[in-house]
Amino acid sequence: MKITGWSGGLAAATLVLAGCGGGPGGGGGAISDGGVVLAVLNDQSGIYADTSGRSTVEAVKMAVDDYRAKYGDQAVAKKVEVVAADHQNKPEIANSKAQELYDREHADVILDVPTSSAALAVATVAKNKRKVFIDVGAASTELEGKACNKYTFHYGYNSYMLAHGTGSEVTKDGGENWYIVYPDYAFGQDMNKTFGSAIQAAGGTVVQADPTPFPNDNFSTFLLKAPELDPKPQVLGTMHAGGDLINLVKQYNEYKLRDKGVRLALGLLSMSDIHSLGPDALAGTRYTTMWTWTYDDKTRAWADKFQAKTGKRPTSNMAANYSAALQYLEAVQRAGTDNSDKVVAQLEGHSMEDVFVRNGTIRAQDHLLLHDAYLTEVKAASEVKEPYDYEKVLKTIPAAEAFQPQPDPACKL
Numbered sequence: 001m002k003i004t005g006w007s008g009g010l011a012a013a014t015l016v017l018a019g020c021g022g023g024p025g026g027g028g029g030a031i032s033d034g035g036v037v038l039a040v041l042n043d044q045s046g047i048y049a050d051t052s053g054r055s056t057v058e059a060v061k062m063a064v065d066d067y068r069a070k071y072g073d074q075a076v077a078k079k080v081e082v083v084a085a086d087h088q089n090k091p092e093i094a095n096s097k098a099q100e101l102y103d104r105e106h107a108d109v110i111l112d113v114p115t116s117s118a119a120l121a122v123a124t125v126a127k128n129k130r131k132v133f134i135d136v137g138a139a140s141t142e143l144e145g146k147a148c149n150k151y152t153f154h155y156g157y158n159s160y161m162l163a164h165g166t167g168s169e170v171t172k173d174g175g176e177n178w179y180i181v182y183p184d185y186a187f188g189q190d191m192n193k194t195f196g197s198a199i200q201a202a203g204g205t206v207v208q209a210d211p212t213p214f215p216n217d218n219f220s221t222f223l224l225k226a227p228e229l230d231p232k233p234q235v236l237g238t239m240h241a242g243g244d245l246i247n248l249v250k251q252y253n254e255y256k257l258r259d260k261g262v263r264l265a266l267g268l269l270s271m272s273d274i275h276s277l278g279p280d281a282l283a284g285t286r287y288t289t290m291w292t293w294t295y296d297d298k299t300r301a302w303a304d305k306f307q308a309k310t311g312k313r314p315t316s317n318m319a320a321n322y323s324a325a326l327q328y329l330e331a332v333q334r335a336g337t338d339n340s341d342k343v344v345a346q347l348e349g350h351s352m353e354d355v356f357v358r359n360g361t362i363r364a365q366d367h368l369l370l371h372d373a374y375l376t377e378v379k380a381a382s383e384v385k386e387p388y389d390y391e392k393v394l395k396t397i398p399a400a401e402a403f404q405p406q407p408d409p410a411c412k413l
Contacts, residue, residue: 030337032106035079038064038325039107041097041122042137044086047215047243048114050272052137052317056112057084058310059318063325067333076333083107087118089215094118098125098133108338109134109328112321116140116187123152132340134324137317139268140190141408144366148411150344153367156320157290159187159194160404161373162267165288165397167198167237169375170265173286175235176204178265181222181248182239184211191239191267207233212240219248220255227260239267246276253281270315274378274390283380290373291316291356292391302355313388323356359399366407373402 040060042052064080083105087094094113101107102125110126113119114137126133127149135143136156143154171178178199182188188211196206207229210222226236236257238248245266252264266287274282293303293313302322306314314322331346332338349364360371375395384390 030339031077031079032108032338035081036077036329036332036338037081037083037105037107037109038328039101039105039110040082040084040112040321041087041094041101041110042084042112042114043089043242044084046089048089048137048241050276051242051270051315052112052114052321054084055310055312055314056318056321057082059306059314059322060111060325062306062309063322063329066326067329071333076336077329077338080329087113087115089115089118091115091117091121095121095125098122099129102126102129102131108132108332108340108343111324111328112137112317114138114317115185116142116190117185119143120147120186123147123149126151130340132328132343134328136320136324138187140186141194141404142186142190144368144411145408146410148366148408148413150413151340153324153347153362153369155324155369156317157373158368158403159190159267161290161397161402162191162288163194163198165373165375165402166265166267166286167195167204168202170235170237170286171199171202171204175263175265177231177233178204178206178235178237179226179229179233179262180206180209180237180239181212181219182209182267183214183216183241183244185214187241188212188214188239195237195239195267207231212244215244217247219251223248223251223255223257226257226262233262235265236262237265237267241268241270242273245269245273249273249277249281269378270317271313271388271390272315275388278381279379279384279390280381282378285378286394287376287378288373288397289316289376289391290371291319292374292376292393293319294389294391295374295393298355319356323354326354327352327357361399363407365413366411367413368403368407370399370403372399373397 040057044053085097109132116138119135119138134153134155139159141158182192269287331343334346335342352360358372374393377392
């Protein structure tokens with residue numbers, strides 16, 4: 001594979017990956033605009049930049065490398081281009097960038113899009129443009145609910161998976177009364193709702209739930225309030241992520257809430273968050289994740305390749321984007337074209353296994369990827385045997401249990 005050059009545009013660099021052979025249109029004319037274009041739209045400068053960001057672009061390039069290595073001259077996509085843009089966690093910017101990516105950059109698929117409000121905006125653009133969108137970085141169940149559409153797929157995790165792992169397990173483990181704090185936008189609102197339902201189903205109670213500004217660097221009002229509530233909560237459930245979560249955990253430890261009998265439960269946690277805080281800041285905390293690089297020899301081998309390329313270990317979000325890009329290209333290969341409707345038909349109902357997905361199926365009725373998830377615990381620093389070795393899987397949650405068992409009737413593809 002040959003790197004033909006870098007070009008600017010859309011607040012990010014564009015890497016053109018050209019395979020051997022193939023004229024304009026590639027694949028015997030079945031490929032539009034002379035090649036397949038994969039677009040990564042995410043936060044490259046803000047609170048989710050470490051969780052996703054520019055390193056996710058590198059993961060997508062690895063998927064292109066592996067696709068080309070597998071198919072060589074038999075690849076339907078003779079030329080693949082990877083482009084990227086920064087949505088700054090703002091839905092209005094995500095909307096405009098998505099339109100630019102589809103129209104000006106000729107993107108065949110947009111990947112990632114953390115921040116649920118941004119993802120919902122992109123889903124609308126994908127529907128209107130009739131272009132594929134595979135969301136990895138957002139948790140809102142609306143993507144497979146009332147905001148679902150024929151061209152949008154939800155890949156990786158959602159708030160149901162997180163809540164019915166962590167919320168249920170922590171409640172059953174003695175955390176009956178919860179105080180929930182959540183960022184006041186679509187992600188946090190959805191997390192608050194799904195965690196509340198899971199806690200109640202497990203026999204617990206949400207004493208109070210408060211929205212917080214987004215983004216935010218001062219959670220003192222909410223943290224000082226927690227031990228004073230009546231009844232006193234045993235659990236402070238934070239639904240934050242990225243930089244917001246890091247700020248909250250630091251302040252939780254400064255106020256010594258654990259010593260006051262208020263344990264911490266996390267709605268969402270990334271390995272990059274643990275690395276920023278240090279494992280002892282979260283030691284023993286349980287959470288649900290979609291992937292960990294230390295899970296088995298297969299995940300470790302891929303993580304080694306990623307580290308050789310980027311200098312660091314991959315987060316679950318980066319691995320999921322690798323998988324989403326690879327599975328999109330495999331769908332193009334099966335379809336013999338990058339025509340959106342034909343690629344969608346290849347993705348719907350497709351079962352898969354790769355370095356990220358175990359026991360995976362894309363449910364045809366709502367385009368939600370079902371796969372195994374993992375109840376996980378943060379190791380103490382004394383247990384860490386190598387850099388980034390922070391996560392200990394306690395239990396595999398089978399795909400059939402990890403996600404909502406039935407499609408939302410509000411979803412009309």
